[in-house]
Amino acid sequence: MLRDLGLEHQKIREMLEVLSVMAEAAAEGAPPPPKELESLVEFFGVYLERFHHGKEEELLFPALNQTGRVDQGGPYCGLFMDYWITRNPIPEIEARVARAGIGPVGPTEGVREILGQVNCMRIPLQEHAAGHACLEVLRGISRAHSGGGEFPKADFSAAVRLYCELLHLHIRKEDECLFVLAASALGDEKLALLSEREGAIRRRIGEQMITSALDTAEALSRKYRKSR
């Protein structure tokens, strides 16, 4: 399970790179084709939020929470704490959501269910919720762009910067800290049992939707990524 989540992180990172390249081009006066931005936002909605976060929020985090091996607030990770103490992005994300006229944005259903409980995974869950708010800003920009409005390049690049910063750090923290802890706290047997439950999440989203998100990723990657 942890290996799959790590591979998914790689795919998500690649699409963050695409998003950054789009923002650079937009800043120089070349906004992304509306359909491409739309499908990239769709990728993050389906593959990152419903599929990847679905597995973390419904399977991994609750299992970790039950081990009692995780400190209150999530694994204490210096890299991560520094960022939140010196540069908490949530007020800026909330301001952007409000300015885009689409707020308030609540967390996704999965996060909502467990965020209110006494939960050791509270900090990673809040990061998922902040990422979701950021994605909604990008979705709003994408919709307006498809509707033919003037492209808000400054708002776009600010939202992309926040989204990328937040997700890169979140992913790094999971890869280097949370998943390492999960491997020792849960062990192979429990992790294998969690993997078996992944099918229900796949069925709920629909195999076709997941495949289509991955096809989108492949096409955008071919066109935009410099480091392929």
Ligand SMILES: [Fe+2]
């Ligand atoms: Fe996560």
Ligand SMILES: [Fe+2]
């Ligand atoms: Fe993750």
